Amino acid sequence: MKFLHSSSHRRLMRGVMLLACIAMPLLPEAKGVEKVSGKPWQAVYLAGVAPFPRNVNVQVTIDAESLRLAPRKTDSFAVPVNSITLVSTNVKGSHPASRAEWRFLEGFMSYAAGCYPPQGCGAVVMFTSFLMLASYPMKSHDYLVSVSWREGTADEEVLFRVGPKDYATLLAELEKATGKKWKNMDTEWAKVHQEITSQQGSKISIQLDRKVRVGKFDLKPGAYQAVLLEREAQRGELYFFPGEQVNIEHLTTATWVEIAPAAADAASAPVTFREKDGTTTLDEIHMPSLTVRFP
Amino acid sequence: MKRQIELGIVIAVALLSRALPAQEAQVDGSPRYRLLQVVELSTVQEKVNEIAAEGYRLVGAVPAPGGTWATIMEKVEAPSKPCKYLLLARKGERDFQGQINEAASQGFRLLPRNLAQGRTQPPQFDVAWMEKPAVPPAATQYLLIPFGAKMAAKASLNPALWAETNPLHYIRPQINAALQQGYKIERIVSGAVVVMEKSSGGVGEGGGSTSQASDPDPLSRYHTLGNYRAGRLRKRLQQEALGGYHLLDFAPYAPKMWTAAVLEKDGSDPSASNAVKYQYTAFASNLPKLEKDLNSHAAAGFRLFPQSLLGAFQPQARPDKPPRCRVVMEKAPEVLGQCQYRVLAAARLSDLSADLEKAAGEGFRALGIVSFDHSLAVVLEKSGMENRK
Numbered sequence: 001m002k003f004l005h006s007s008s009h010r011r012l013m014r015g016v017m018l019l020a021c022i023a024m025p026l027l028p029e030a031k032g033v034e035k036v037s038g039k040p041w042q043a044v045y046l047a048g049v050a051p052f053p054r055n056v057n058v059q060v061t062i063d064a065e066s067l068r069l070a071p072r073k074t075d076s077f078a079v080p081v082n083s084i085t086l087v088s089t090n091v092k093g094s095h096p097a098s099r100a101e102w103r104f105l106e107g108f109m110s111y112a113a114g115c116y117p118p119q120g121c122g123a124v125v126m127f128t129s130f131l132m133l134a135s136y137p138m139k140s141h142d143y144l145v146s147v148s149w150r151e152g153t154a155d156e157e158v159l160f161r162v163g164p165k166d167y168a169t170l171l172a173e174l175e176k177a178t179g180k181k182w183k184n185m186d187t188e189w190a191k192v193h194q195e196i197t198s199q200q201g202s203k204i205s206i207q208l209d210r211k212v213r214v215g216k217f218d219l220k221p222g223a224y225q226a227v228l229l230e231r232e233a234q235r236g237e238l239y240f241f242p243g244e245q246v247n248i249e250h251l252t253t254a255t256w257v258e259i260a261p262a263a264a265d266a267a268s269a270p271v272t273f274r275e276k277d278g279t280t281t282l283d284e285i286h287m288p289s290l291t292v293r294f295p
Numbered sequence: 296m297k298r299q300i301e302l303g304i305v306i307a308v309a310l311l312s313r314a315l316p317a318q319e320a321q322v323d324g325s326p327r328y329r330l331l332q333v334v335e336l337s338t339v340q341e342k343v344n345e346i347a348a349e350g351y352r353l354v355g356a357v358p359a360p361g362g363t364w365a366t367i368m369e370k371v372e373a374p375s376k377p378c379k380y381l382l383l384a385r386k387g388e389r390d391f392q393g394q395i396n397e398a399a400s401q402g403f404r405l406l407p408r409n410l411a412q413g414r415t416q417p418p419q420f421d422v423a424w425m426e427k428p429a430v431p432p433a434a435t436q437y438l439l440i441p442f443g444a445k446m447a448a449k450a451s452l453n454p455a456l457w458a459e460t461n462p463l464h465y466i467r468p469q470i471n472a473a474l475q476q477g478y479k480i481e482r483i484v485s486g487a488v489v490v491m492e493k494s495s496g497g498v499g500e501g502g503g504s505t506s507q508a509s510d511p512d513p514l515s516r517y518h519t520l521g522n523y524r525a526g527r528l529r530k531r532l533q534q535e536a537l538g539g540y541h542l543l544d545f546a547p548y549a550p551k552m553w554t555a556a557v558l559e560k561d562g563s564d565p566s567a568s569n570a571v572k573y574q575y576t577a578f579a580s581n582l583p584k585l586e587k588d589l590n591s592h593a594a595a596g597f598r599l600f601p602q603s604l605l606g607a608f609q610p611q612a613r614p615d616k617p618p619r620c621r622v623v624m625e626k627a628p629e630v631l632g633q634c635q636y637r638v639l640a641a642a643r644l645s646d647l648s649a650d651l652e653k654a655a656g657e658g659f660r661a662l663g664i665v666s667f668d669h670s671l672a673v674v675l676e677k678s679g680m681e682n683r684k
Contacts, residue, residue: 047363049645050361156332157332157338157363
């Protein structure tokens with residue numbers, strides 16, 4: 001007891017503290033030996049920049065600082081969560097996806113999505129359920145998670161597969177760690193499906209006399225029905241259906257649009273076009289109550 | 296009290312030293328190179344266009360370790376005039392030529408050095424990068440002439456070709472017809488396809504040479520070399536150069552007995568004393584000694600023929616030896632001075648960020664990326680002494 005309060009003990013303790021403070025940052029892979037908190041998820045590493053073989057079993061852990069992939073026999077690989085720019089998911093074979101669903105995803109989950117000017121690109125984390133596989137029943141259920149991040153001048157990605165039970169909890173934890181909101185396009189599509197059905201009464205009938213590109217798809221000349229879903233002030237989503245009816249399964253394309261007051265010149269053409277780089281796109285659709293402008 | 300201050304300083308220094316590495320990545324907000332190593336091809340195109348919008352142009356793209364695609368982009372232009380990129384991937388037996396020409400009609404042009412960088416060995420023509428520069432190029436059309444196993448099987452039924460040793464001559468009628476229409480050979484993906492390009496200034500459209508249009512056999516202007524070892528390749532290239540030919544394309548992954556090099560005849564008479572003559576050297580190398588080999592030949596005035604060092608080099612039969620590559624270097628008559636080369640290699644492209652910026656500061660420019668089994672290498676060239684006549 002006497003020793004604990006002796007001056008030699010105090011000197012020893014002070015020396016140990018000093019050494020620890022100096023040595024801590026010099027230790028190689030100091031970050032790698034930090035204790036990882038949080039529940040581990042079992043996954044199979046499929047591809048990416050992690051320094052271990054593909055198709056190896058890994059444990060995935062997420063804490064406030066990093067998403068970590070840890071195989072059994074080699075060092076773990078960490079992705080700083082604050083550098084994550086995109087998380088996308090690909091649910092293979094959970095249920096057959098329709099062509100319309102694919103068009104919806106292409107319309108809003110392309111590079112334009114999340115980067116539409118009023119929204120801002122930022123570092124939005126998006127979760128995409130790409131259910132665009134062939135529309136026949138599949139037995140396997142692969143829940144693929146792709147994580148992209150940017151460190152310095154480099155953009156990198158890892159892809160891994162998790163089990164169906166772990167899928168939702170892992171994504172929820174990832175959202176919590178990144179502090180960024182995400183959209184599950186699977187449920188979004190179900191909501192949009194309902195909205196379009198309820199808005200069919202206010203459909204816009206248009207006649208195209210030439211081939212035009214809307215979003216990623218070309219619309220052939222002919223009659224179309226467009227359904228506008230207003231999302232916020234002066235902005236909405238416009239859905240195109242061929243023919244005279246709104247048939248949700250025949251969705252041709254979907255795109256963001258600006259909503260402006262009706263044009264003063266009521267006699268102007270109902271649809272105006274613009275040419276850019278040899279491609280014709282829609283410029284405006286004029287209606288009695290409002291004008292729809294294409295970005 | 297004094298001890299507490301000392302302790303505080305030590306802790307502060309310790310904490311600061313941990314924070315420093317995070318700050319060294321960028322000196323200013325606009326690095327010279329942007330790097331990309333991602334899994335999905337669709338993501339590659341999306342990211343490449345995002346980066347291009349910031350004023351970068353694609354330098355190279357290759358399949359990389361870990362099932363990824365590695366891409367390097369260089370800042371060259373003002374962000375107000377970005378390039379656009381299109382990555383076409385062949386899916387099944389769809390009309391790939393039609394897809395390419397449709398994009399070309401919208402102002403895109405094939406980036407010939409980044410063709411055929413697929414994962415298969417030898418690479419098939421399954422991936423094509425197209426670029427739409429800020430200033431739209433002249434209208435361009437492309438022609439893809441099959442140059443693979445099916446073509447060879449078909450040719451084998453023709454007795455007139457039984458004695459023919461040059462596989463390019465199996466498709467002589469198609470190539471001659473294209474050359475007469477003003478197309479030129481752009482790239483040979485040996486064992487897959489010959490890519491030909493015609494711009495609006497071609498034959499019959501108000502520009503270019505009309506000699507090919509009147510020549511009944513314009514393919515005779517082209518010579519080919521097989522997939523030889525480095526020593527034999529060097530000798531044959533030198534012989535061809537003395538005969539007035541220069542290297543047009545080189546396919547490093549050509550299958551055995553298949554065309555690896557295409558040479559085109561110069562306009563001048565090779566027997567004339569003032570005839571333009573190229574010189575060539577070829578050597579085998581591997582990643583650890585590549586920089587040294589390149590610089591030793593560069594000291595003699597040679598310059599890397601970039602097509603010879605593109606794509607992915609697979610491990611050879613002996614796993615204890617690093618993958619080897621054949622490098623072709625060229626000494627063009629109108630170029631004086633010597634180049635310097637630097638080869639930066641790492642398992643992850645992001646590990647090269649700092650070295651690339653440092654090399655850029657020293658005047659080096661990236662020529663492209665090469666994938667060596669488990670490593671990625673960026674080849675940089677410095678041509679400060681270059682003085683074109």
